[in-house]
Amino acid sequence: MINEFATWLASTRANDVVQNVTWIIPTVQSVHIVCIAIVITSVAMLDFRLLGIGGPRQSLADTARRFLPWLWCGLVMLALSGSVLIVGEPARELQSSVFWLKMTLVACAIALTAVFNVVLNQGATFWERNRVIAVVTGVVSLGLWLSILAAGRWIAYAAHG
Numbered sequence: 001m002i003n004e005f006a007t008w009l010a011s012t013r014a015n016d017v018v019q020n021v022t023w024i025i026p027t028v029q030s031v032h033i034v035c036i037a038i039v040i041t042s043v044a045m046l047d048f049r050l051l052g053i054g055g056p057r058q059s060l061a062d063t064a065r066r067f068l069p070w071l072w073c074g075l076v077m078l079a080l081s082g083s084v085l086i087v088g089e090p091a092r093e094l095q096s097s098v099f100w101l102k103m104t105l106v107a108c109a110i111a112l113t114a115v116f117n118v119v120l121n122q123g124a125t126f127w128e129r130n131r132v133i134a135v136v137t138g139v140v141s142l143g144l145w146l147s148i149l150a151a152g153r154w155i156a157y158a159a160h161g
């Protein structure tokens with residue numbers, strides 16, 4: 001199923017354009033990398049605040065208000081730029097188990113961040129009152145996002161292996 005989809009994608013005009021217009025791949029890769037920096041910085045600011053080791057002068061609610069929009073917008077841009085990279089090299093991405101590991105981790109990280117966001121919206125003090133839950137959430141979140149980072153880079157090495 002996935003193999004057939006990858007073969008079909010490779011035969012499309014969109015694949016032809018991404019492969020042959022020389023500026024597209026470097027530009028889209030650069031956008032992906034800038035958005036990785038935006039997302040990881042936002043995640044670090046939030047998670048260090050959750051762990052209680054950063055930004056103590058700002059409440060968690062204020063930190064979240066400042067960085068969550070960057071995180072969500074950065075993620076949308078990552079999904080869009082990542083999709084163009086998939087269109088350009090469908091077999092390399094869709095037939096790679098590391099790529100699917102990364103997508104699974106992205107789904108888990110989005111789910112955890114969404115839960116954090118919803119709980120925060122319901123009562124700004126929840127995370128301040130439940131320190132153990134806050135620390136566990138911060139550690140799991142950092143672990144997930146850093147694993148996504150590693151998996152993203154790892155795809156290139158797994159592709160020819």
Ligand code: HEM
Binds near residue numbers: 033093
């Ligand atoms: C949201 C959906 C995402 C999609 C569809 C996506 C897709 C891709 C694709 C297709 C590549 C090229 C891999 C290759 O062929 O070597 C890539 C590279 C990469 N991605 Fe993503 N990605 C997404 C999100 C993320 C996120 C959230 C992060 C980390 C915060 C991330 C980190 C990376 C890294 C580090 C690379 C390697 C960049 C390089 O060395 O040029 N990606 N991504």
